[in-house]
Amino acid sequence: MNKPVSLSNALLRSVEKxxxxxxxxxNSVVKSPDAAIxxxxxxxxxxxxGMSNLAMSILYQQMNARxxxxxxxxxxxxxxxxxxxxxxxxxxxxxxxxxPLAAFDLIGFTLQYELSYVTLLDMLRLGRxxxxxxxxxxxxxxxxxxxxxxxxxxxxxxxxDLVVVGDGETVLPALLDLRRQTDSKASxxxxxxxxxxxxxxxxxxxxxxxxxxxxxxxxxxxxLPVRRxxxxxxxxxxxxxxxxxxxxxxVHDRMVLELFRGxxxxxRFCQAGQxxxxxxxxxxxxxxxxxxxxxxxxxxxxxxxxSLSTSDYCALPQLTExxxxxxxxxxxxxxxxxxxxxxxxxxxxxKASSTRKAGLTFAVxxxxxxxxxxxxxxxxxxxxxxxxxxAFEGGWRxxxxxxxxxxxxxxxxxxxxIADIVFKVIDCFYRLPPEARRKPPSITVxxxxxxxxxxxxxxxxxMLPADIYHARRKRxxxxxxxxxxxxxxHDADMAVIEAVLARGDRRLSSVLETVLDEGGTLDSWREHFxxxxxxxxxxxxxxxEHDFTREHDTSEVLAWDLLDPGxxxxxxxxxxxxxxxxxxxxxxMTSCAYCGAQRYGTGVCLNHGI
Amino acid sequence: MHFARQGSAVWxxxxxLMRTFERAALRAALPVVWSEGYNPRPELEFALPIGVGIEAxxxxxxxxxxxxxxxxxxxxxAVLPAGLSIVRAAPLQSGPKSLMSRVYAAEYEICLNGIxxxxxxxxxxxxxxxxxHGKRGSREIDLRPGIRSHRSSGDRCLTVLVDAGSKxxxxxxxxxxxxxxxxxxxxxxxxxxxxxxxVCLD
Numbered sequence: 001m002n003k004p005v006s007l008s009n010a011l012l013r014s015v016e017k018x019x020x021x022x023x024x025x026x027n028s029v030v031k032s033p034d035a036a037i038x039x040x041x042x043x044x045x046x047x048x049x050g051m052s053n054l055a056m057s058i059l060y061q062q063m064n065a066r067x068x069x070x071x072x073x074x075x076x077x078x079x080x081x082x083x084x085x086x087x088x089x090x091x092x093x094x095x096x097x098x099x100p101l102a103a104f105d106l107i108g109f110t111l112q113y114e115l116s117y118v119t120l121l122d123m124l125r126l127g128r129x130x131x132x133x134x135x136x137x138x139x140x141x142x143x144x145x146x147x148x149x150x151x152x153x154x155x156x157x158x159x160x161d162l163v164v165v166g167d168g169e170t171v172l173p174a175l176l177d178l179r180r181q182t183d184s185k186a187s188x189x190x191x192x193x194x195x196x197x198x199x200x201x202x203x204x205x206x207x208x209x210x211x212x213x214x215x216x217x218x219x220x221x222x223x224l225p226v227r228r229x230x231x232x233x234x235x236x237x238x239x240x241x242x243x244x245x246x247x248x249x250x251v252h253d254r255m256v257l258e259l260f261r262g263x264x265x266x267x268r269f270c271q272a273g274q275x276x277x278x279x280x281x282x283x284x285x286x287x288x289x290x291x292x293x294x295x296x297x298x299x300x301x302x303x304x305x306x307s308l309s310t311s312d313y314c315a316l317p318q319l320t321e322x323x324x325x326x327x328x329x330x331x332x333x334x335x336x337x338x339x340x341x342x343x344x345x346x347x348x349x350x351k352a353s354s355t356r357k358a359g360l361t362f363a364v365x366x367x368x369x370x371x372x373x374x375x376x377x378x379x380x381x382x383x384x385x386x387x388x389x390x391a392f393e394g395g396w397r398x399x400x401x402x403x404x405x406x407x408x409x410x411x412x413x414x415x416x417x418i419a420d421i422v423f424k425v426i427d428c429f430y431r432l433p434p435e436a437r438r439k440p441p442s443i444t445v446x447x448x449x450x451x452x453x454x455x456x457x458x459x460x461x462x463m464l465p466a467d468i469y470h471a472r473r474k475r476x477x478x479x480x481x482x483x484x485x486x487x488x489x490h491d492a493d494m495a496v497i498e499a500v501l502a503r504g505d506r507r508l509s510s511v512l513e514t515v516l517d518e519g520g521t522l523d524s525w526r527e528h529f530x531x532x533x534x535x536x537x538x539x540x541x542x543x544x545e546h547d548f549t550r551e552h553d554t555s556e557v558l559a560w561d562l563l564d565p566g567x568x569x570x571x572x573x574x575x576x577x578x579x580x581x582x583x584x585x586x587x588x589m590t591s592c593a594y595c596g597a598q599r600y601g602t603g604v605c606l607n608h609g610i
Numbered sequence: 611m612h613f614a615r616q617g618s619a620v621w622x623x624x625x626x627l628m629r630t631f632e633r634a635a636l637r638a639a640l641p642v643v644w645s646e647g648y649n650p651r652p653e654l655e656f657a658l659p660i661g662v663g664i665e666a667x668x669x670x671x672x673x674x675x676x677x678x679x680x681x682x683x684x685x686x687x688a689v690l691p692a693g694l695s696i697v698r699a700a701p702l703q704s705g706p707k708s709l710m711s712r713v714y715a716a717e718y719e720i721c722l723n724g725i726x727x728x729x730x731x732x733x734x735x736x737x738x739x740x741x742x743h744g745k746r747g748s749r750e751i752d753l754r755p756g757i758r759s760h761r762s763s764g765d766r767c768l769t770v771l772v773d774a775g776s777k778x779x780x781x782x783x784x785x786x787x788x789x790x791x792x793x794x795x796x797x798x799x800x801x802x803x804x805x806x807x808x809v810c811l812d
């Protein structure tokens with residue numbers, strides 16, 4: 001059963017994009033099947049999505065740099081391939097050696113979004129790996145996971161032997177060493193749970209009484225709470241220089257430089273802004289050298305700068321100057337996402353992409369100054385309008401605006417504020433001289449449905465009921481009617497299920513299993529998502545959406561309180577109070593709020609003498 | 611020059627294959643000529659698009675270089691992904707016509723268990739009609755006039771020479787669909803190994 005699968009021509013000719021399933025990409029790694037550790041690095045979504053993920057790329061290269069380990073990739077098959085595999089009785093396999101998932105020593109999933117949990121289960125089942133950790137024996141693979149969802153992956157906890165909380169590249173080498181040094185799963189897990197950033201779900205248990213969850217207990221001396229592990233200095237961390245170059249288009253089809261981890265801004269709705277603290281930058285000369293090496297190793301014609309807020313990178317002017325000088329002569333375009341728009345950055349963008357004028361994106365998030373203060377998104381209407389004016393003058397005509405609906409404290413006035421600001425942007429266009437107005441602007445407004453996430457100041461908030469969300473969305477639709485404006489919104493049903501999973505606990509494991517049994521997988525895809533399936537599964541297990549979307553009391557023990565990501569609950573409560581008082585908080589660059597992340601003694605915290 | 615493809619590279623779609631060669635040329639730091647215009651690309655020309663799932667033994671292609679470059683094949687072969695290789699580096703005779711417009715025929719070798727039952731159909735003279743699904747809807751076409759010659763080429767293999775290029779292009783998948791339908795449908799051609807053994811240029 002552990003022999004490589006063979007993919008017949010007939011099978012590959014019957015599916016869309018067979019190149020998703022055959023491997024053989026430039027920089028893919030093929031080693032001897034006798035490697036001491038066979039690791040299946042899995043992404044619970046299809047090839048194009050998983051191949052675009054930087055964490056996958058880093059871990060693939062880092063693990064394959066070891067002589068004793070062969071790390072291979074496994075993605076979810078698309079629906080047509082999945083059906084063909086089931087008909088052919090073919091197990092899910094790795095791209096490099098076509099080895100069935102069940103034959104690996106370790107299976108590692110990255111959990112980037114909550115709606116991928118069921119896909120993880122589907123991949124295990126397709127790979128013929130028993131779903132629950134408790135059902136797996138000594139001969140079965142160890143199933144581990146990491147990624148942003150690790151800060152509360154309780155709904156999936158029963159399926160995982162081990163979860164890495166924090167930066168994977170710090171602890172993964174130690175885990176691989178340990179796996180070789182231990183002769184049973186039990187001894188591996190007992191030793192592993194002592195490493196910073198390692199959470200072994202089986203060693204923890206909720207303590208409940210009639211009122212619900214009142215605490216946690218740990219076994220085998222496992223630390224409680226589990227501390228998040230971080231890369232202290234990005235310049236010392238593993239630097240990925242040989243990324244895979246796919247043989248087909250993927251979502252983010254370019255070289256990537258990771259400028260920094262974390263974000264100093266402290267927007268109160270944003271989970272990434274809290275769980276990756278403190279900000280740690282990679283130095284500009286390391287990045288410039290990395291760019292040269294990446295180009296030699298990939299031949300890509302586009303280089304992307306990646307971070308949560310690119311304009312906050314301290315040496316951005318110097319770095320872009322260097323990169324434009326070294327990349328442009330070799331035909332490489334620089335793409336600069338997440339830029340705050342001011343005249344300086346617009347000039348920078350013109351320089352970076354002299355040939356293309358792609359769209360500009362404005363993440364304004366809320367329609368009024370009041371609500372923006374409340375969520376600590378410290379951008380003023382004047383900032384937005386100035387940037388729009390500069391963009392129009394610079395020749396840009398495609399502008400995108402992101403807002404959220406359902407933020408705590410939102411009123412109809414805030415909804416109307418979204419339309420106001422967009423129409424003021426259109427006024428900016430009409431202030432251009434007539435000859436510059438020949439090409440009309442294309443303005444896309446997108447609203448998402450606010451989801452309270454763990455480890456944010458809004459983690460206790462109620463999610464706005466779907467009927468009120470729909471009413472506000474309709475109100476906005478009526479106000480955004482204009483020939484220059486296209487309005488997109490997120491569906492409520494997917495957001496509600498994402499909210500349930502985000503603040504979910506272990507009771508949801510049975511729900512995930514039921515959704516899988518009822519045919520669920522690839523739920524982050526509109527065409528595969530079924531609200532009815534989720535709703536019925538929750539009901540079957542005596543649960544309701546409301547159990548998870550309701551307002552949580554600050555005195556409650558939360559499902560994720562057994563972790564410690566750095567930022568403290570005390571800080572989050574303080575921030576929540578500041579939100580209610582509509583007060584802004586400082587950026588980490590300006591002053592230190594002692595959020596808890598200072599205990600790592602690195603990054604931006606060092607600016608404040610910590 | 612000429613390239614070959616086999617193994618996993620067989621499943622690369624034509625546009626992706628262009629991109630794959632472009633990236634390889636940049637990895638090899640070749641002095642490529644960039645196209646003019648809004649979105650410059652390295653100048654690269656394939657004689658005849660190749661369908662997904664079809665191997666190539668010696669497909670003509672051209673890459674525009676600013677300066678004469680030695681060891682072109684060695685330099686590219688060192689950076690091409692598994693299954694792709696340059697098999698002949700000698701530059702193609704260049705003329706006023708594009709490579710694509712010079713193509714008039716292509717030869718395919720098709721290997722499949724039970725392929726013998728298709729041979730009689732190939733020898734018939736009446737129209738060999740198949741539905742072609744394209745961007746502008748579906749229509750019936752007769753493949754017969756495009757079949758130049760055929761022969762059995764060893765155990766369970768046959769070789770066909772068919773029209774190719776802009777005037778009339780016979781795709782091997784359509785040919786096999788038509789042949790297996792006519793032969794009674796008892797054969798699943800999708801298991802066939804299809805190799806383009808030659809592309810003929812005038």
